[in-house]
Amino acid sequence: MKPIIEVVAQLKTSKKIAITCHYRPDGDAIGSSLGLYHYLCLKGHEVMPITPNEVPDFLSFLPGFESLVNFEALPSKATEFIQAADYIFCLDYNNLSRVHALTPVLEAATQELILIDHHLQPSDVFTYGISDSSKSSTCEMVYDFIDAAGDAAIVNQHIATCIYTGMLTDTGSFRFPSTSARVHEIIMHLKNKGLQHHLVHEAVYDNWTLNRLQFMGFVLSQKMEVFPELHSGIIALSSEEMERFQLQNGDTEGLVNYPLSIQGIKFAALITEKEKEIRLSLRSKGNVDVNTLARKHFNGGGHFNAAGGKSNLTLTETITKLKEILNDLHELK
Numbered sequence: 001m002k003p004i005i006e007v008v009a010q011l012k013t014s015k016k017i018a019i020t021c022h023y024r025p026d027g028d029a030i031g032s033s034l035g036l037y038h039y040l041c042l043k044g045h046e047v048m049p050i051t052p053n054e055v056p057d058f059l060s061f062l063p064g065f066e067s068l069v070n071f072e073a074l075p076s077k078a079t080e081f082i083q084a085a086d087y088i089f090c091l092d093y094n095n096l097s098r099v100h101a102l103t104p105v106l107e108a109a110t111q112e113l114i115l116i117d118h119h120l121q122p123s124d125v126f127t128y129g130i131s132d133s134s135k136s137s138t139c140e141m142v143y144d145f146i147d148a149a150g151d152a153a154i155v156n157q158h159i160a161t162c163i164y165t166g167m168l169t170d171t172g173s174f175r176f177p178s179t180s181a182r183v184h185e186i187i188m189h190l191k192n193k194g195l196q197h198h199l200v201h202e203a204v205y206d207n208w209t210l211n212r213l214q215f216m217g218f219v220l221s222q223k224m225e226v227f228p229e230l231h232s233g234i235i236a237l238s239s240e241e242m243e244r245f246q247l248q249n250g251d252t253e254g255l256v257n258y259p260l261s262i263q264g265i266k267f268a269a270l271i272t273e274k275e276k277e278i279r280l281s282l283r284s285k286g287n288v289d290v291n292t293l294a295r296k297h298f299n300g301g302g303h304f305n306a307a308g309g310k311s312n313l314t315l316t317e318t319i320t321k322l323k324e325i326l327n328d329l330h331e332l333k
C-alpha cells in the first residue's frame, strides 16, 4: 500500500470521489465519511458518501446526514456514481467483505481504492492508504489526513462535529487506552473551529426511547449471565426477545460493555439472534485478545479489545461453544 500523502497531489484538481464505509455503520464510520465528505466538498470535489445499508437514527444530527446514499435503498444511484468515480475511499474497514452487498461493486471497480482505517490486518486490495491500529478511530485519521494535506486551517464546524463524533463513540467517551494525547490535541483544534461538544454528547447519549431503556432494564436484570471464575459476562438475546421490545436499529449498541463494568470482569459478549443469523460482539480488558478469538472461532475480527463475529450454530449452541472457548483461555484464569 502506497502512502496516503501521495493522493493529496492528485486531488489538486476537481475529482469525482466516492466514500464508502462498513456494513451496519457506527459513529466512527459515519463521522469519518461525513467529515471527509465536507472536507473534499470544500476542496471543490464532487463527492458521494455511500453506506452499505441504513444508518442508525441517532446519527441523524450529523451535518451532511441527508447526503448519505444507502446502497440497499438506492443501489443504482450508488453503483453509477462509483463506476464513474475517479477515486474510492474506504473508511473504517479493512476488507471488502465488510461492505456486504456493496462488495461485488467494489471488487469490480477499476479505480484505485484508498484506505483510511484502524482495524488490524488489512487485506491487500488497497492501492493507497493508511492503516494504524494504534489510532483511536478512523475519524482521528481523517483529521490527520486533512492536517497532512496542509488544510487544518479550513476545518469548519461541520467537519469538527463529524470528526468529534467518531472519536467520542470509538473511545467509549475517551476512556479506552487508544485515547492518546493526539486525540485531545485534535479536540483542542476542533473546539477552536466551533465544535459544540456538549450537543454531540446529548445527541449520542441522551436520545433513548422509553422502549430502549426498559429493554436495557430487562437485559441487565434477566439476561446477563456472569461467570466470576472466568471473569466473564455473557448476554444472549433471542429474536423473540428483541422483537418484544420493538427495538430500532442501533438499540443494542453499547449493551456489550455493561458486564465489563462489574468488578473483576475482563471479558464480555453480546450474542444476538436476528433473522436466523447469530452475531457476536466481544469486548475485553487488558491482555484478553478478542480479535484472535473472533477470527479463530467466529469468522470475524476487529481490534484487540473489541471485535465481532458470526456463528452458524443455534443461539444455545453458540453460548455453549463460547463458554468452552473461555474455559480454555488462560488469560481468564
Ligand SMILES: [Mn+2]
Binding pocket: 028, 029, 092, 118, 137, 138, 170
Ligand atoms: Mn472505527
